[in-house]
Amino acid sequence: MGAQTDTRSRIQEVAITLFTEQGYEATSLREIAEALGVTKAALYYHFRTKEDIVASLIEDRIEALDELIAWAGRRPRTAETRAELIRRYGALMTKGRAHEVMHFMDRNKTALQGHAKVDLMRERMGELMQALYDPDDPLPVKLKRSMALFAMHAAWFFIRDESTTEAERAAAGLQVALELADGSGG
Amino acid sequence: MGAQTDTRSRIQEVAITLFTEQGYEATSLREIAEALGVTKAALYYHFRTKEDIVASLIEDRIEALDELIAWAGRRPRTAETRAELIRRYGALMTKGRAHEVMHFMDRNKTALQGHAKVDLMRERMGELMQALYDPDDPLPVKLKRSMALFAMHAAWFFIRDESTTEAERAAAGLQVALELADGSGG
DNA sequence: GTCTATACATGGATAGAC
DNA sequence: GTCTATCCATGTATAGAC
Numbered sequence: 001m002g003a004q005t006d007t008r009s010r011i012q013e014v015a016i017t018l019f020t021e022q023g024y025e026a027t028s029l030r031e032i033a034e035a036l037g038v039t040k041a042a043l044y045y046h047f048r049t050k051e052d053i054v055a056s057l058i059e060d061r062i063e064a065l066d067e068l069i070a071w072a073g074r075r076p077r078t079a080e081t082r083a084e085l086i087r088r089y090g091a092l093m094t095k096g097r098a099h100e101v102m103h104f105m106d107r108n109k110t111a112l113q114g115h116a117k118v119d120l121m122r123e124r125m126g127e128l129m130q131a132l133y134d135p136d137d138p139l140p141v142k143l144k145r146s147m148a149l150f151a152m153h154a155a156w157f158f159i160r161d162e163s164t165t166e167a168e169r170a171a172a173g174l175q176v177a178l179e180l181a182d183g184s185g186g
Numbered sequence: 187m188g189a190q191t192d193t194r195s196r197i198q199e200v201a202i203t204l205f206t207e208q209g210y211e212a213t214s215l216r217e218i219a220e221a222l223g224v225t226k227a228a229l230y231y232h233f234r235t236k237e238d239i240v241a242s243l244i245e246d247r248i249e250a251l252d253e254l255i256a257w258a259g260r261r262p263r264t265a266e267t268r269a270e271l272i273r274r275y276g277a278l279m280t281k282g283r284a285h286e287v288m289h290f291m292d293r294n295k296t297a298l299q300g301h302a303k304v305d306l307m308r309e310r311m312g313e314l315m316q317a318l319y320d321p322d323d324p325l326p327v328k329l330k331r332s333m334a335l336f337a338m339h340a341a342w343f344f345i346r347d348e349s350t351t352e353a354e355r356a357a358a359g360l361q362v363a364l365e366l367a368d369g370s371g372g
Numbered sequence: 373g374t375c376t377a378t379a380c381a382t383g384g385a386t387a388g389a390c
Numbered sequence: 391g392t393c394t395a396t397c398c399a400t401g402t403a404t405a406g407a408c
Contacts, residue, residue, distance in 0.1 A: 139358040154336075
């Protein structure tokens with residue numbers, strides 16, 4: 001704890017910001033180090049690799065998703081389950097740096113491909129998406145429900161307006177997600 | 187024409203495939219060259235830089251978007267205009283490698299940031315999105331309409347099922363997009 | 373139109389001093 | 391816990407022969 005923990009979380013904060021704004025590959029460890037006023041080698045004391053910085057940002061999220069998927073598996077695939085799943089997913093996203101992490105991952109899809117923890121996270125997101133529909137649902141239904149989870153992040157991805165609050169974004173995302181997951185036809 | 191043109195378009199085809207699957211930065215020119223059975227230097231005969239390959243893939247798209255935006259600007263912002271805009275956008279996407287290009291761009295957001303033509307393309311997509319709503323629309327409406335254009339690509343991004351045809355994807359995307367752009371409230 | 377060879381820059385990662 | 395110095399791999403791009 002103390003100075004070490006503080007430096008560690010400062011590294012995470014600077015890293016996710018630069019990774020999202022400039023890109024994961026475009027951001028060198030030297031750049032992160034300089035932004036913090038330390039050197040490259042100092043980073044290597046706190047994280048063994050560049051990948052480890054990413055892993056540290058998402059590993060707690062994966063656990064939360066696991067629980068949510070397990071919960072969904074124990075319930076019937078009804079409209080109520082879908083709505084509740086979406087609400088719970090939304091609640092998860094209010095904690096920590098959840099939206100920043102999703103934004104970072106969205107903007108660096110290929111660059112993060114192959115990273116163990118990221119691949120796991122993507123897999124979990126896919127499972128969660130598939131918990132929202134049946135394999136024999138018509139394509140438009142599959143599409144709408146697939147987009148439901150995405151809708152909960154879209155207010156951060158699409159709406160650039162600085163004056164919009166986090167709460168407003170969350171509420172709008174939730175509303176649109178629930179609409180998308182509700183219907184059974186066109 | 188002839189051999190030169192053929193090689194040029196073969197480069198484009200291999201490039202967009204590798205860029206999408208492995209990532210733009212992760213794909214070296216040597217790799218593209220080897221996949222074609224030529225050398226790195228041969229690529230430089232057809233394209234001055236790596237960026238130029240990307241530019242060649244999207245520059246015709248930008249023109250098409252310009253026309254669509256101009257058309258929307260001449261019409262009142264009604265539900266009918268929105269629906270027609272979406273249909274026209276969908277028609278554009280049936281031509282050439284449109285969906286591949288969008289998929290490529292989606293998966294390489296940060297890596298492509300700063301490329302002149304890509305930035306222009308993104309700008310145009312933003313303008314098109316904003317043609318679907320008014321600045322004073324409530325947030326959920328903005329969000330839904332922003333997602334409409336995205337829906338037309340989502341059938342390619344989200345639905346992995348190989349047995350789904352292009353026509354089915356297009357039809358589903360169009361249907362969902364029209365629904366998202368239609369409503370005025372929650 | 374395609375080749376070989378190479379210049380040049382950058383980035384991740386490590387060794388070892390303090 | 392942070393530093394300097396350095397290794398090593400890779401990638402873009404160019405020069406010039408065939």
